[in-house]
Amino acid sequence: MTATVFSSLRPADGAWDRAVSDLLNRLDAGTAVSGATVAVKLDLSASDVPSALVKALCAALKAMGAQVFVTDCVPFDGDPLSVFGRVRALGFSFDAVGADFVPGDGVKGTDYDLIPMRGGRHLRSTKVGRALSDADCIVTLSRARVQEESWRGVLYAVGFGCGARPGKVDMLTTGQPVVDPDKCIGCGKCTGVCEHGGTRIDPETGKAFIFKPRCAGCSRCMRVCPVDAIHPDYNASDERVCMKISEVAKSMCDHRECLHLALTDDALLACADPTALDAACADLTGADSALRVGIDHAAAIGLGTTDYVCERI
Ligand code: SF4
Ligand code: SF4
Numbered sequence: 001m002t003a004t005v006f007s008s009l010r011p012a013d014g015a016w017d018r019a020v021s022d023l024l025n026r027l028d029a030g031t032a033v034s035g036a037t038v039a040v041k042l043d044l045s046a047s048d049v050p051s052a053l054v055k056a057l058c059a060a061l062k063a064m065g066a067q068v069f070v071t072d073c074v075p076f077d078g079d080p081l082s083v084f085g086r087v088r089a090l091g092f093s094f095d096a097v098g099a100d101f102v103p104g105d106g107v108k109g110t111d112y113d114l115i116p117m118r119g120g121r122h123l124r125s126t127k128v129g130r131a132l133s134d135a136d137c138i139v140t141l142s143r144a145r146v147q148e149e150s151w152r153g154v155l156y157a158v159g160f161g162c163g164a165r166p167g168k169v170d171m172l173t174t175g176q177p178v179v180d181p182d183k184c185i186g187c188g189k190c191t192g193v194c195e196h197g198g199t200r201i202d203p204e205t206g207k208a209f210i211f212k213p214r215c216a217g218c219s220r221c222m223r224v225c226p227v228d229a230i231h232p233d234y235n236a237s238d239e240r241v242c243m244k245i246s247e248v249a250k251s252m253c254d255h256r257e258c259l260h261l262a263l264t265d266d267a268l269l270a271c272a273d274p275t276a277l278d279a280a281c282a283d284l285t286g287a288d289s290a291l292r293v294g295i296d297h298a299a300a301i302g303l304g305t306t307d308y309v310c311e312r313i
Pocket of ligand 2: 179184185187189191224226227228229230
């Protein structure tokens with residue numbers, strides 16, 4: 001099935017109200033958001049989303065009968081409480097956008113819901129911010145761009161952005177831990193707790209190691225190590241990370257009403273299908289095929305389609 005992506009040029013005068021209302025009307029957003037609690041999911045890692053756009057979006061949703069809050073999960077790196085400073089620095093205070101900011105996964109990034117993953121190839125469940133999970137409807141506002149040779153589009157904003165800290169660890173890691181031999185004291189607690197025979201002691205060094213063919217990635221060994229010698233393995237391939245991000249996005253969109261808007265250098269685009277919208281943004285931005293692994297994977301697991309038509313409004 002072909003999806004329709006609606007687009008509106010950036011207004012020259014910076015007044016977003018008309019463009020946002022037109023796009024939401026084309027998505028028939030009123031049906032989805034009337035009487036609903038709506039989370040406007042921002043991307044706080046983007047630095048150039050105008051607060052006037054967020055304000056116009058919140059106002060339009062309220063006019064459609066929604067109860068609105070703005071949100072994003074706390075940053076993966078750094079002090080979780082810095083999320084409030086980031087909100088202020090980007091100009092998304094209540095006075096500026098007309099809606100309260102609620103941290104998606106609590107002030108420390110630890111408040112999440114475990115959502116079963118249907119049709120995923122890498123994740124069996126996802127850990128997403130509770131405020132986002134509790135919302136009746138999520139309206140995402142992404143800033144589509146290539147950043148540090150990676151595609152930061154709609155699926156990234158939905159998947160990685162909605163993940164609580166433990167969920168982000170799941171996306172960024174191989175799923176199996178590693179042992180730091182310099183820290184390991186050879187106490188054997190990890191071998192005692194593992195039900196799969198995944199941790200073993202090297203008889204020569206007296207240090208623990210992960211026996212990967214047996215490790216099921218349950219993290220139990222990490223929790224019992226008295227010296228924090230076992231930690232997640234962040235050497236997951238970029239492709240695998242992108243695919244897992246798309247799987248988290250699917251878990252979000254499978255369980256609630258979601259609408260998506262994305263800002264490019266020249267236009268604001270909208271679609272109910274995040275995969276189609278991401279593909280349209282990637283085409284507009286000139287992102288090459290190596291950056292589209294997550295988009296292709298999203299279509300493969302049933303989160304929308306890459307087959308779209310663009311309708312200018
Ligand atoms: S992560 Fe779980 S399965 Fe893997 S070695 Fe540790 S305890 Fe065993
Ligand atoms: S629990 Fe920690 S310190 Fe003890 S053997 Fe395992 S990795 Fe080494």
